[in-house]
Amino acid sequence: MAAVAVAVAAEWQLLHDRYYRKVEIYSMQWGRMDLARHRVACAPFGGPIAAIRDDSKIVQLYAESARRKLHIFNSAGVPLASAAWDRPGGRLVGMAWTDDQSLVCVVQDGTVYFYNLRAELSAPQFSLGKECFEQGVVECVFWGNGMICLTEDRQIFCVPDFKNPKPCKLADPGIEEYPLCVAVIEPQYTMSGNVEVLLGVDDYVLAVEEDGVQQLGIGVGPLQKMAVSHNGKYLATFTHDGRLLVITTDFSRIISEYNCEADENLRLIRSSLPEAVEACIDAAGHEFDVSRQRTLLRSASYGRAFCSHFSQDRDRFQEMCKTLRVLNSVRNHEIGIPLSIQQYKVLTAPVLIGRLVNANHHLVALRISEYLNLNPEVVLMHWACSKITASPAMQDAALLEILLDKVPLLLSIGEEDTALLKATESGDTDLVYLVLFHIWQKKPALDFFGTINARPLARDLFITYARFYKHEFLKDFFLSTGRLQVG
Template sequence: MAAVSVAAEWELLYNRYYRKPELYSMRWGRMDLSRHRVACAPFGGPIAAIRDDSKIVQLLAESARRKLLIFSSSGQPLASSLWDRSGGRLVGMAWADDLSLLCVVQDGSVYRFDIRAELIGQFSMGSECFEQGIIDCVFWGNGMVCITENYQIFCVPDLKNPKPCKLADPGLDEYPLCVAVIEPQYTMSGNVEVLLGVGDHVLVVDEDGVQQLGVGVGPLQKMAVSQNGKYLATFTHDGRLLVIPTDFSRIIFEFTCESALPPEQLAWCGMDSVLLYWDELLLMVGPSGDPVRYVYDEPLLLIPECDGVRILSNSSLEFLHRVPDSTVSIFQIGSTSPAALLYDALDHFDRRSAKADENLRLIRSSLPEAVEACIDAAGHEFDVSRQRTLLRAASYGRAFCSQFPRERFQEMCKILRVLNAVRNYEIGIPLSIQQYKVLTAPVLIGRLINANHHLVALRFLSTLTLIHEFQGHELTFLFMNLFQEVVIMHWACAKITTSAPIQDVPLLESLLDKLKLCKGISYAAIAAHADNCGRRKLAALLVDHEPRASKQVPLLLSIGEEDTALVKATESGDTDLVYLVVFHIWQKRPPLDFFGTINARPLARDLFVKYVRCYRHEFLKDFFLSTGLTSRCCISFCWKESWDIEKNPMASKGTPLHGPRIKLIEKAQNLFAETKEHLFESKAAEEHAKLLRIQHEIEVSTKQAIFMDSSISDTIRTCIVLGNHRAAMKVRTEFKVSEKRWYWLKAFALSTIRDWDALEKFSKEKRPPGGYKPFVEACIDADEKAEALKYIPKLTEPRERSEAYARIGMAKEAADAASQAKDSELFGRLKLTLAQNAAATSIFDTLRDRLSFQGVY
């Protein structure tokens, strides 16, 4: 009896069964589809309706002001808003893949609404559409095509990045009889193709041009492209239904209807049949045999799905689809398939009949297939009690079939639990199992979140670990945690938006109870949402729980909590964050308030001082004075002003500017001397001032502005070169230049002016403290070998003598000196140095034999 009652609901079309279960009795009250423009989202998505402004409004029946209404598929009201958009009449309305509602008006403006009827964006189809006006539009999942009053076609191939483009000019003089679109994913070029029914043929229009196809097949009154983009269902002017490939190469199927009046709607039902709807009559035509007729006494809207058609009326929502093969094998009248016998065996088992064992013995070899068929049939059922019975049959059979995979049964149970939950009236997403697989679980979770069904989404996530599409995936837990974080974050934001009457502290406690479930959740993002909702105190309380300073500090600044942001930034130790807060407060607050704020934070204070000292030095004085650091202020500006004078071009020409500069440095030296921690700076400033004063005096006496800002050594050397030995001795005495350094400086100075007699006289005054090496080096650098020979023999170290002889090219003397040093390393290095000299090489070879240095080479 159960099999008979189930099969009695089916209709036979050729050799395939179809059924039309009622999914919902609509809960939207007094809704008349015939007086509204309606857009239904696929995959059991929401329904949008707005009163058709071309229809007459009955006086006192409803408000004269139009409203955009959003319902679930069960007719449950979700949202509404007044329609007050300018730009002319509403031309088209449809849902995009991301469940945003697109509304196109006559002037080419496209408005986007979310599922709560809130405007989330808009764009224009361009100036030509604005000037010409739009008269029709066709949508697909992620794109749209508009036709203007001049019969020009404009396309938006990607609604996520709406950039309208103009297609080729079809050259029409009147509006086409019908329009259809082949989506880009199904075309050879990868671009959208627009089919226009014109005369007895069809024009295929894309960006590159216009192609004429199907000559003689028309005129066509209606067209509908199949789900896979390969076939086209058409209704001709003489009442024929034709199914042809989209390349119009042949006619696959032809059916003559009883009326030549074109149907109001034409739609594919899966890939096996086509639906035609006239007023009160729904006709389903298959590839062969008689059609199936359904009679309705109210207007209908056909909503194509991947595996059937949803039929929406004023009072109900039905789903017309092909009966799955597994279901047919079980419930077909007179079926003796293994699955039917297994289902019957369960019935006998429940009635304690011995025939249950007899049925199991009959299908012993086919038991796995029977179990699989029962599980598959349960997945395609919308009736929960029938699902349960089929799964019990599968479980009964699996008890006698140990090799059947246990996971398959568990997986189906989990999927059905999800599908039954989302099919509930309150949620209203009537997905079939095939639609669920095409839509995918992550997209379904996203839709549940957007509809504020957060608890269902979380429960759904808890089942995903055992669903096949996630099993064995190494990123399973990563996906789970990510989606859980998204769900809870969306819930928190929605909670804040809808909890205006609740005080901040109680609301914070309820939020934290759930937010703690996700360790990595962004409290800063939720706090930002609270701030956008005007709840700044709640935002401050939330952001305090954010563990990442990089997200916490910017948000604190945005909500006006600069002091807290400075504390968090300095505690993090991130100098970039500290600078971010410092610059923000610097712009927002008066200088005195700002200086006091950062002075209390050593890290912020030091970073600010470092910055302004390099780039905004004029702020240092105000900062030091306002914070009581008078000495540091004066020191800083003494140095700053002295540097400014140094950079003045006039300061390098012996002008009186040097006097104030020296006084500034002396003033800085006195200030440095007041503190123990600046003893080095004090001594350095003192010596600097002394040197500048002596250099200034020398410049004044010699009338040559070449001494200022040179080093002590350069000053002494320059004085000797100019013959001012008294000034050189004064500098030496004042700065306690050592005697060894003095000999080096004077020797090189005399060699610079090539005063060899004075150099020789200087060498004989007394024995040089560091030896005669300065004289040798000075002569060699001046390329005076003869003068160098006066001093090389006086070098006490044989190594130094050998190297000196080698530098002036005297190989024999260098070799003799090296042999006196008895340094094999030196001997080898000198030989390499003089390797280009054949005579020198011979000398070294001779000495090598004499001194038995064979081991060196």
């Protein structure tokens, strides 16, 4: 046990006053894929991965075709789709996923293409304009549903929203050399409501907007990398001399500075029981390994017994168990959506279910909907539509038979009698009980009795249940069917 604890502790690395670790969630299923030879785009929230051989690099072709292919995988590296890359317009210079999981591809002449999860061209292509076509695009930076691009003449163009693509030119940054690094503050986090582009130049940063350029952070650089926080308030930067700085995006103050080669003191661990229980629950939520989740939750459960705070309120513990059950189901490599708990909270369960549906994981989506007490109608309707779309050669009668074979779908469209017939024919008692309880709640008692009396299996299961839990209701059933005489 001590050896296991040491091994787990050794996985964590101290950075400033926080510990971090890298967790291997999947052993990637994509075979001999060499990422160093490819341009790769990973969707957020455990979304798909797109990869295409990087034509800016000279690579040796082994047993593969010289013709490039666009490959799409799930987060476990399971292939979802592929298509030959035959887009005109020069070299591919930018590729990223949008919030609604469309793949955006930008080529050198400023043409923008969209692909869906099946590697098919989806939304209409558009151009970034004449100047981009003439100057050539050399780099793109993307955010949720927009992007900026830099041209060879060091001009910046912006598409604030892919759903309404209207390219606009930002102010001329007036630089002679290409910037060391580029970052973007999204429009919703700027005072002007427009995108703000940060360019690392010499020992300072230029903030470029549509109507002007501002010089910030003089003396802070040269900066090698920049990353803006999700709320747009902070900027993490890595300097040429190995310092990691966290700065407010207006460069008014440095939040923290960390020398990557310095020694740091270990944090003191708080030992009070309520905090320890809270920490175990939180840690379980952040853990991807199921066995460790169980260990942490067992520890929290044991600690709760000695903690008056948690004896009064079990909601948080139970909610975490429910959340982890959902997360573990979609993290399975067959589904391949390795969401963290923070991502799940931001994404929300209905959006996750929508993504499962779009990826044709209808059964998982249905089970999660039922588990979380969400309306499964959207899942069932999408499943039915996908069956119809995927079966163009099938006769309508045969297709209808397949659709009506799904008991939950029948219940959702009000076909209770057919649902009961299908359930009893299957011999699955759980399925029969599901239909019985559904009809019981919806129909008047006499109608319900008449329905089940014609189905021996349904009738017998009802009698068994009512004998233990609904004596008076069972008496009413016997009276209505003439099995019990009033004397």
